[in-house]
Amino acid sequence: MSGLHRRELLHGLGMAGGAFALSRFVPAWAQSGTSGLVSSPEALTGxxxxLTVSEGHFSTGGRSAHAVMINGTLPAPLIRLKEGQNVCLHVTNRLKEDTSIHWHGLIVPFQMDGVPGISFPGIRPGETFIYDFPVRQSGTYWYHSHSGMQEAVGHYGPIVIDPAGLDPVQADREHVIVLSDWSPLHPHVLLKRLKQMSGYFNMQKQTLAGLLAGKDQSARERLQWGAMRMDPTDISDVTGSTYSFLVNGHGTAENWTGLFTPGERVRLRIINASAMTNFNVRLPGLPMTVVQCDGQHVQPVETDEFQIGVAETYDVVIRPNEARAYGLIAEAVDRSGLVRATLAPRTGMVAEVPELRQRPLLGMKDMGMDMSGMDMGHGGASGHSDPATEGRAGHSMKMRDKSVAPQVRMGPGVATLSPMPMDRTADRPTGLEDVSHRVLTYADLKSLLPHKDRRPPTRTLDIHLTANMERYMWSFDGVKLSDGAEPIAFRHMERVRVNLINDTMMPHPIHLHGHFFELVTGADEHNPLKHTVNVLPGGKVSFDLTADALGDWAFHCHMLMHMHSGMMRVVTVRHDAGTP
Incomplete structure (x- = not known):
């Protein structure tokens, strides 16, 4: 046997051994080589x-650590329900600490929402809690812990809800794709290191070599950014230096493979269940038609790549006509790593792993200081940025000028306020500004059906996303939840225009429990419905909310460590008399 063939055999045996080891704790729906959710025998139904939450152990890419698993698997079992049914989920806690399950995106009574301290007390060790609620919707959703950052160590799983009537999305086959990040370091250790040094995991800082090669900022720009204590490479807090990125519990080497027959319409239900990672998703050589976002139907729109924020879901339909392997690529937004899975007509095929693309740099727009359309004193509007001019403008606008946000409680936890936040829903997201192919933006999304509630909002509410990134402090309006933040109060059934203003230089996926909201993109009655929206750095997002769910609800950034550090509030919905 030649050395080459021997190496191939050993590699194949190693992959097979890895697949066998994975199969012991990966649920059937997530195993490599699956034909998809044809009859869903692997799903929990009825x-x-x-569900039993217990301790486990997880390994990938040579990294191994403690995990929290449900029914002994990571990811957790697939739950498949039917719109219109009732479901009782019996959750038993076998951990040595409290746990919980939040049904992300599901419209449930607030007592069933699963957030300790807000909607219920949590599930103590040895106890069983029964979540009992009617299923009022269809689509792709997921579930995860809201206790002790357990979500970061494996406590997450997918939910698929079939519609009561005809599904407008017609497909011959469907696969669930759960994206996640995994570190052998416990999330509490990660958070401690970030508080000690906010850039601890950033291994992509600018260098002299980058300056000389013209890939990074100029020396003048670096001095200006340094004077403002800003780092243009500070895009992700926790990076590929410690994270392994996973598809259905598999790293790139483990090559999760989903099968298809050439010519089929294949539906991919893509869920970002990561703790801290926004992903850019693409299938090189294969266009994707987006048909759902956050479980809600949208008018089909074709694209080549999209960014999926933490906790968002996208359903796409693809039509692979060739009998070859296609790579499903989920690249971290900061380009510190990626995961490659394979879609193929048979097992054993391996798609190409692309090189990481050049990491992006933040700019003045990400500070909320976009000068591109302004007269900068040169006789007209500037179509490009002049760092010297922008630097002077930035200082003159006082990046802690409270007049731009009078409701923000100023203090050490608020380093900057965006002087000129802009609506960025039509902008390509971070890192995809200059790629040559099509990129999805929020402005491309239009709901399939017009909204029923067409009342104009009766009031407007501004909420600032605030931080001192250098000290790793996160908040809404300068107030952490633990600092006695007052609830955000709505009257039952009132219509409110909510403006989310990002005063930080990092994207924030903001999630409202118990509700869907209409993202204001200019599509009027076809504005997309969402439960989570990724607010770009220095940007502003507006949504119209009908406060139709009585009770107390969590409202937070879904970056787990941002939420844990204070970027969270309680939303209360009450009758006029104040009775819940």
């Missing part, structure tokens, strides 16, 4: 479902 009116009574039992």
């Amino acid at each position: 009116e009574n479902i039992a």
Whole structure:
């Protein structure tokens, strides 16, 4: 046997051994080589479902650590329900600490929402809690812990809800794709290191070599950014230096493979269940038609790549006509790593792993200081940025000028306020500004059906996303939840225009429990419905909310460590008399 063939055999045996090891703790729906959710025998279905949360151990890419698993698997079991049914989920806690499950995106009574301290007390060790609620919707959703950052160590799983009637999305086959990040370091250790040094995991800082090669900022720009204590490479807090990125619990070497027959319409239900990572998703050589976002139907729109924020879901339909392997690529937004899975007509095929693209740099727009359309004193509007001019403008606008945000509580936790935040829903997201192919933006999304509630909002509410990134402090309006932040109060059934203003230089996926909101993109009655929206750095997002769900609800950034550090509030919805 030649050395080459021997190496191929050993590699194949190693991959097979890895696949066998994975199969012991990966649920059937997530195993490599699956033909998809044809009859869903691997899903938990029916009116009574039992889930047990317990300790486990997880390994990938040579990294191994403690995990929290559900029914002994990571990711957790697939739950498949039917719109209109009732479900009782019996959740037993076998951990040594409290746990919980939040049904992300599901419209449930607030007592069933699963957030300790807000909607219920949590599930103590040895106890069983029964979540009992009607299923009022269809689409792609997921579930995860809201206790002790357990979500970061494996406590997450997918939910698929079939519509009561005809599904407008017609496909011959469907695969669930759960994206996640995994570190052998416990999330509490990660958070401690970030508080000690906010750039601890950033291994892509600018260098002299980058300056000389013309890939990074100029020396003058660096001095200006340094004077403002800003780092244009500070895009992700936790990076590929410690994270392994996973598809259905598999790293790139483990090559999760989903099968298809050439010519089929294949539906991919893509869920970002990561703790801290926004992903850019693409299938090189294969266009994707987006048909759902956050479980809600949208008018089909074709694209080549999209960014999926933490906790968002996108359903796409693809049509692979060739009998070859296609790579499903999820690249971290800061380009510190990626995961490659394979879609193929048979097992054993391996798609190409592309090189990481050049990491992006933040600019003045990400500070909320976009001068591109302004007269900068040179006789007209500037179509490009002049760092010297922008630097002077930035200082003159006082990046802690409270007049731009009078409701923000100023203090050490608020380093900057965006002087000129702009609506960025039509902007390509971070890192995809200059790629040559099509990129999805929020402005491309239009709901399939017009909204029923067409009342104009009766009031407007501004909420600032605030931080001192250098000290790793995160908040809404300068107030952390633990600092006695007052609830955000809505009257039952009132219509409110909410403006989210990002005063930081990092994107924030903001999630409202118990509700869907209409993202204001200019599509009027076809504005997309969402439960999570990724607010770009220095940008502003507006949504119209009908406060139709009575109770107390969590409202937070879904970057787990931002939420844990204070970027969270309680939303209350009450009758006029104040009775819940």
